[in-house]
Amino acid sequence: MKFVDEYREAGPSREYARRIAQICTRPWTIMEVCGGQTHSIIRFGIDQLLPSSVTLLHGPGCPVCVTPLELVEKAIEIASRPEVVFCSFGDMLRVPGRRRDLLAVKAQGGDVRMVYSPLDALKIARANPTREVVFFAVGFETTAPANALAVYQAAQEGIRNFSILVSHVRVPPALEAILSEPENRVQGFLAAGHVCTVMGYREYEPIAARWKVPIVVTGFEPMDILQGLYLCISDLEGGRHTVQNQYSRAVREEGNRVAQELIGDVFQIVPRKWRGIGEIAQSGLGLREEYSLFDAELRFGVTDRTVEEPAECRSGLVLRGVIRPPDCASFGTDCTPEHPLGATMVSSEGACAAYYRYRAGASEHEGSKA
Amino acid sequence: MHQLISKVLRPALSDPSLDRLHDGAELSAGGARLAFTTDSFVVQPRFFPGGDIGRLAVFGTVNDLAMCGARPCWLSAGLILEEGLSMEELWRIVHSMEQAASEASVSFVTGDTKVVDRGKGDGIFINTAGIGLIEHDQRIEPSSIGDGDVCIVSGDIGRHGIAIMNARASLELESQIESDLASLAAPVLDLLKADVKIHCMRDLTRGGLGSALIELAEAAGVHIHIRESALPVREDVRAACEILGLDPVYVANEGCFVLFAPPQDVDRALEILGAWPATGGPVVLGEVDLRTSGVVTIESRLGIDRRLDMLSGDQLPRIC
Numbered sequence: 001m002k003f004v005d006e007y008r009e010a011g012p013s014r015e016y017a018r019r020i021a022q023i024c025t026r027p028w029t030i031m032e033v034c035g036g037q038t039h040s041i042i043r044f045g046i047d048q049l050l051p052s053s054v055t056l057l058h059g060p061g062c063p064v065c066v067t068p069l070e071l072v073e074k075a076i077e078i079a080s081r082p083e084v085v086f087c088s089f090g091d092m093l094r095v096p097g098r099r100r101d102l103l104a105v106k107a108q109g110g111d112v113r114m115v116y117s118p119l120d121a122l123k124i125a126r127a128n129p130t131r132e133v134v135f136f137a138v139g140f141e142t143t144a145p146a147n148a149l150a151v152y153q154a155a156q157e158g159i160r161n162f163s164i165l166v167s168h169v170r171v172p173p174a175l176e177a178i179l180s181e182p183e184n185r186v187q188g189f190l191a192a193g194h195v196c197t198v199m200g201y202r203e204y205e206p207i208a209a210r211w212k213v214p215i216v217v218t219g220f221e222p223m224d225i226l227q228g229l230y231l232c233i234s235d236l237e238g239g240r241h242t243v244q245n246q247y248s249r250a251v252r253e254e255g256n257r258v259a260q261e262l263i264g265d266v267f268q269i270v271p272r273k274w275r276g277i278g279e280i281a282q283s284g285l286g287l288r289e290e291y292s293l294f295d296a297e298l299r300f301g302v303t304d305r306t307v308e309e310p311a312e313c314r315s316g317l318v319l320r321g322v323i324r325p326p327d328c329a330s331f332g333t334d335c336t337p338e339h340p341l342g343a344t345m346v347s348s349e350g351a352c353a354a355y356y357r358y359r360a361g362a363s364e365h366e367g368s369k370a
Numbered sequence: 371m372h373q374l375i376s377k378v379l380r381p382a383l384s385d386p387s388l389d390r391l392h393d394g395a396e397l398s399a400g401g402a403r404l405a406f407t408t409d410s411f412v413v414q415p416r417f418f419p420g421g422d423i424g425r426l427a428v429f430g431t432v433n434d435l436a437m438c439g440a441r442p443c444w445l446s447a448g449l450i451l452e453e454g455l456s457m458e459e460l461w462r463i464v465h466s467m468e469q470a471a472s473e474a475s476v477s478f479v480t481g482d483t484k485v486v487d488r489g490k491g492d493g494i495f496i497n498t499a500g501i502g503l504i505e506h507d508q509r510i511e512p513s514s515i516g517d518g519d520v521c522i523v524s525g526d527i528g529r530h531g532i533a534i535m536n537a538r539a540s541l542e543l544e545s546q547i548e549s550d551l552a553s554l555a556a557p558v559l560d561l562l563k564a565d566v567k568i569h570c571m572r573d574l575t576r577g578g579l580g581s582a583l584i585e586l587a588e589a590a591g592v593h594i595h596i597r598e599s600a601l602p603v604r605e606d607v608r609a610a611c612e613i614l615g616l617d618p619v620y621v622a623n624e625g626c627f628v629l630f631a632p633p634q635d636v637d638r639a640l641e642i643l644g645a646w647p648a649t650g651g652p653v654v655l656g657e658v659d660l661r662t663s664g665v666v667t668i669e670s671r672l673g674i675d676r677r678l679d680m681l682s683g684d685q686l687p688r689i690c
Contacts, residue, residue: 001608001612004612008672009671010671010673014672044671044672045670045672045674045676046672090686091686094686116539222671222672348615348685356679357679359676
């Protein structure tokens with residue numbers, strides 16, 4: 001497959017791994033921000049090609065994982081109402097609330113539907129004018145344009161039975177939150193390529209300068225990640241902290257202006273709670289005042305619900321790169337994909353799920369670095 | 371599903387035939403060796419590119435019998451109809467069952483029909499059971515898989531699951547992906563006629579190749595090692611999987627199976643399978659050894675081994 005196969009070839013990937021080993025004179029700890037990158041790393045065994053002096057920490061870039069319990073509970077409450085058709089991306093359906101997930105709501109008779117795009121939810125709203133159709137608008141800057149478009153179209157067409165439950169998050173404030181932690185170990189970042197296709201990468205420059213960390217916008221295939229690591233480690237070894245673009249086949253410096261304008265028209269920057277991390281200032285997107293008619297929290301009166309995160313799930317530490325999944329005492333014992341304590345064990349992009357799926361019960365596979 | 375079977379159904383319904391964990395039971399009666407199996411079909415949509423629930427209900431059971439090394443002979447059909455299902459649709463489904471039965475050289479010899487109230491069924495549920503004759507001396511079952519066996523897959527994987535997902539959600543993929551739904555009886559009977567040594571076979575239905583291999587590794591107490599670079603996945607199926615964040619290894623098939631054979635029989639098996647359109651493009655996926663028990667490992671394109679794990683529930687498409 002074009003644009004995929006050439007980035008998965010063993011030869012060039014191993015060559016980058018060899019070059020990384022050549023330039024490494026000291027231990028370095030680098031965080032890949034996006035859950036898609038985490039899965040690639042574990043699935044292809046990229047971490048096992050690296051010299052032992054390079055430690056990869058898995059970042060908070062899994063939208064399902066960082067959606068706060070509070071919002072999952074709101075989703076469950078809204079989805080349980082008889083007049084509601086609750087539409088969501090597949091990933092969110094198995095994320096545990098306090099007692100059940102959205103699939104359980106469906107099993108108990110709720111009309112919960114898996115869709116592939118917010119525009120599909122809008123279609124359902126058009127076709128069912130007597131039902132309340134709610135879309136669970138989760139995700140980073142990547143999914144924000146499509147969600148903004150759905151709300152914009154609903155407003156244009158005067159569709160009154162459509163609303164979205166918003167849990168949009170932004171990457172740059174999360175990186176600053178990680179860097180400002182006293183226990184922070186991250187020395188460089190692989191930024192999330194898909195987020196940057198929308199937003200570009202200028203907003204990372206002040207972060208790199210302020211915290212003196214190199215940031216490399218990186219793709220998702222093995223060669224992308226190894227090349228991203230090579231660029232990041234070159235900077236670290238040279239005492240530089242620049243913002244570089246490894247994923248230039250998809251990302252432009254200024255990003256996608258049309259998408260950014262659409263986001264800006266419909267959403268505004270708001271503080272947002274992250275699951276396992278807590279509230280981060282300016283880290284979310286919420287609907288602008290003029291679109292508040294489409295805000296499911298207001299429509300169904302659930303704005304005031306608050307839920308404490310369970311203490312036994314340490315996913316916040318995983319998401320901030322303080323521990324790795326196998327370091328958690330519950331990993332693979334009290335917490336499995338069948339009975340997850342937190343979303344990182346559920347989502348297809350969650351770090352705990354990646355370790356469980358690709359390294360399950362295989363502690364003998366762990367740590368065998370090339 | 372795997373856990374449901376191992377924790378609830380097997381302990382309650384234990385029997386030596388059931389405990390062999392095969393696609394069907396092997397029984398003997400009056401000197402004849404019989405294979406007996408049953409399956410229920412609940413697919414939505416009922417008509418999909420490459421087939422329909424009627425054809426699926428016939429080939430599903432025919433294939434389970436074929437996987438036991440049996441020549442499928444007789445089928446039963448149990449239809450549960452939801453009030454309101456159109457006669458036209460029912461006629462199309464039944465006609466399709468008849469045509470599939472004729473293609474697979476099996477007869478429907480008994481059946482039953484029930485109607486349930488509207489809202490109590492999903493249009494139509496079909497159960498079929500089947501009996502086949504085992505006309506050779508081979509023991510084709512998980513426990514026959516041994517050290518050094520070669521693992522062959524009969525054709526490209528993932529088409530049925532993606533075809534169904536596309537039909538359900540109108541993903542508007544550029545190419546029309548059709549289900550691989552097909553009877554596997556004829557190619558299997560050809561293998562047996564040529565006296566190819568077959569240690570075990572398994573069709574790659576729900577849960578796909580990955581789940582089937584893990585079940586077999588556990589049942590046989592062996593280690594199965596396969597190579598990602600050998601996996602046959604059609605370009606359009608692979609593209610759809612990439613977009614949706616699905617692993618084709620776990621996507622369902624309805625006309626595809628794995629076969630375990632000793633190395634000396636591999637070339638003949640490949641040649642015979644390659645001659646049938648339904649199994650065009652058989653490839654060697656990997657080998658069996660006794661390093662560990664009940665484990666499947668897959669070598670990534672970068673040459674790193676990782677363990678294949680049983681999926682928990684269905685694969686759900688990702689967000690971005």
